[in-house]
Amino acid sequence: MRRVFGELIVIGLLIGAFLPAFGQLGGATHIAFQATLVPPDARAGEGAQIVLTAKIDPGYHLYSLTQPEGGPVRTTITVPAGGPFAFVGKAVQPPFRSVFDPGFQITDQEYEGAVAFGIPVKLRSGIAGAQKALIEVHYQLCTDRNCLIPTTVSVPLSFRVAPGPPRPDHLQPITSVPPQPAGAATGSPPSTTMEQTAASPPISDSTRRSIALAEHRGLLSFLLLSMGAGFLALLTPCVFPMVPITVSFFSKRRQQKTWEGIRDALAYCFGIIATFTFLGVAAAVLFKATGIRAIANNPFVNLALAVLFIALGINLMGGFEIALPAGLANRFAAGAQKAGVLGPFFMGLTFTLTTFTCTVAFVGTLLAAAAEGDLFYPIVGMLGFSVAFALPFFLLALFPQYVARLPHSGSWLTTVKAYLGFVELAAAVKFLSNADLVWSLGWLTRPVFLAIWAAIALIAGCYLMGWLLLPHDTTATVGKVRRGFGLLTLVACVYLYAGINHAPLGTLAAFLPPDPYPGQAEMERGGLNWLHSYTEALALAKQENRPVFVNFTGVNCTNCRDMEQNVFPRPEVAAELRKFVLVELYTDRDREEDRQNARLLQKLAGVATLPTYVVVGPDGRVRAVLQDRRPPQVFLRFLEANER
Structure with a gap:
């Protein structure tokens, strides 16, 4: 009995899983087809045209007869053999709307609202009176959120053959595109003004299409897509500077026990995840999809980040020590274990803001969905994205703790900290440039920006070569590895200086102000x-x-x-x-x-x-x-x- 009961449960689950698909097999959903014959007075032996009209529900796209392979399914029209007419030539269609899809690397050909296709035919000789036929249509519909499964429907066609012999001027089938029904949104535009263009339905981009398709396939598919996007975001230019900054931040924190290092690393990653997920979705609901980007571009936020990175950089180079006064240190000693996670947490929050301009493409689409009222999938997507994005930095946050435990760490770790301090100063220049660009001050143009970076690289190179000493340095001998990094840094200085004279800088150019500076020269x-x-x-x-x-x-x-x-x-x-x-x-x-x-x-x-x-x-x-x-x-x- 128990076995039979279990089998019934399995059967019920299978039926529930496939029931939506069976429902679609019953006929067309979100679209209505109608077939007519023109001219209505066609005689036996004359040419004519079957006009297949499709009325599409708002928000759905039907694809053209010539839709490229490798993406959504093209529309296919078939006239069964043996009917009252013969299919002559190729079906014709109105101009479609092209939407490039870099996910499939094709250009989709879409129709919205309504569309009419033409099928040239020739009526068979000897037929008379009322006639019936079925036109088979294979198609697929998609929205900005999901794609329905491809469907085949049979569209009935009824017409009456006019009496009389075939007319000489009616022998050829009609091959012109039929008039389009009301509500058709094809590629032939009536509007020419900016206002009319702006009022047209927005184009659905490929990023939204990929996200919608993953949602349609289920929660696991959407979560995997979100995590994949998080890993891909690690390759964007904004993330590169945060690698040494993360190492430098945790290298100056001293934990007594191994679990404290793991705790701080988790707090750092939780700061990243919480900021992406909670603040991101909250900003989307309150300020729409541009909320977080506005925060990341705020000049005061960028100035605060610049001051923070300058302070951290000088601290790493031994300029001063950041420490609580002795009285406060003693008073809060008992609660140090709880308070110790705040620093890494807020460092994770800072990390999120500094990298948001590069990650906003995927995140912005999720936030737009949240702003439209769908919160579940955006939250899941933000969680998946931020967890994958934070994972490598969890390992980086752990790395300094084990480096500090290596034998004979000595002065070399001090040198690494000081060098990373120069990196933080260079990052601070980027935040100052962000504020300068928003206010259009014109102080940090591309040449000035590169000159400052070149100066920082020159000083850092001289430091590694042993020609410049910092407060915490000794007269220890400069090793070969340190001297090698010093030479590479001096080469970077020359490289940056060449960029002032418009030499190509590759990916590094992504961090620089626009050239020419906006508003100062012809574009x-x-x-x-x-x-x-x-x-x-x-x-x-x-x-x-x-x-x-x-x-x-x-x-x-x-x-x-x-x-x-x-x-x-x-x-x-x-x-x-x-x-x-x-x-x-x-x-x-x-x-x-x-x-x-x-x-x-x-x-x-x-x-x-x-x-x-x-x-x-x-x-x-x-x-x-x-x-x-x-x-x-x-x-x-x-x-x-x-x-x-």
């Missing part, structure tokens, strides 16, 4: 002329019959700098960009112009993350959207797919 880089006004760009595009390439960027967006300095100037990419009218719009400064650009970004692309690239036709209709930093080959394919 021309690598032979590319950039406009500042979307309205002017659209007018020029209409005049020259060229598409518009909109670069939504930010003064403090590291991924934006990486694309602009290392991808745009490539000869093959620059050649494609010259086929567009180029406009560059900043969105993250505290000024009305940037706020208008941010609203335009939301209207054109339906997102708030940077960088975002939008291609708009000369008629004012959005063609495609691409988000975040991309490899040159992917970015080039995006341009090639939308240049005409």
Whole structure:
């Protein structure tokens, strides 16, 4: 009996799992098909056209007859053999809307609202009176949150054959695209003004599509996607400086027991996870998807971080010791174990703010979902993302504790701490630059920024070579390893100095201010002329019959700098960009112009993350959207797919 009961439970679970799929097999959901024959007075032996009209529920996309392989399923129309007519030629379709999908590296071809396809046919000789047929349609629907399973439906067609012999001028089948029904949203745009373009439905980007598809497959799939994005975010430029900073922070903390080091490392990672998850979702609910990015770009926050890193840097170099007064130390000695986790926790919070400009692409999409009212998946996604993102830094936080226990650590660990102090001073310059860019002061331009970094590298190199002593140093002999790092640091100094004269700096250029400084020179880089006004760009595009390439960027967006300095100037990419009218719009400064650009970004692309690239036709209709930093080959394919 118990065995039978268990089998019934298993059967019930299986039925429950597959019931949604069976429900979809019964017919079309979220879409209604209708088939008619034109002209209505067609005679036997004459050419005609079956018009297949699809009315699509709001928020869903139907894909074209020519949708590329490797992504959502294309629509396929089949006329069964042996019916009252013969299928002649190929089915025709109206212009579709192109949406580049870098996840599949294809351009999706979508319809929204309604669409009418045309199937050219020829009525068979000898038929008369009322006729019936079935038209088979295989299709798939997707939204910005999920994709339904591919479905095949049979659409009934009823018509009456007109009496009389075939007319000579009606022998050829109709191969033109049929008139489109009301509510059709195809690629043929009626609007040409900025206001009308902004009011058009936002393009769904590939990041949202990937997230929605993972949600549709289940919680585990979505969690794995979130964790994968967290590991990928470790490769972004903002994260690199935090590796030595993490090591330096924990190397100066002295724990008496091994478990204290593990406790501090967990507190550090909990600070990262809690900040990403709790504050991120709370900011999205209160301030929409741009809340956290606004905090990360706030000039006062950046100034506070700069002061903190300068203080930590000077402390590591032996300039002063950070310690509580003796009286307070004695008073709180009994509670030191509890209070000891606050330092690592707030260091984790600081870490989250400093890296958010690079991680905002994935996180921003989750926060946008949270702002729309769906909190469960954003919270799960933020937890998965932040846990994966924090995991390597948990190991780094443990690392100094074991280094400190190595035998004969002596002066070499002091040297490492001092050198990492120079790294923290260099990081402080970046935060000062962020505040300078937001206020448009123009003090820390790219040459000045590089000059300061070159000076820091020169002093650090001289220190490692033994030519400069710091307060905690002795006259110990400089070893070969230290001298080797000193030579590499001096080479870095020369490298940075060459960058002042516009030598290529690779990934390092992502950390630098825009060049030229926003508002101080004409926007021309690598032979590319950039406009500042979307309205002017659209007018020029209409005049020259060229598409518009909109670069939504930010003064403090590291991924934006990486694309602009290392991808745009490539000869093959620059050649494609010259086929567009180029406009560059900043969105993250505290000024009305940037706020208008941010609203335009939301209207054109339906997102708030940077960088975002939008291609708009000369008629004012959005063609495609691409988000975040991309490899040159992917970015080039995006341009090639939308240049005409």
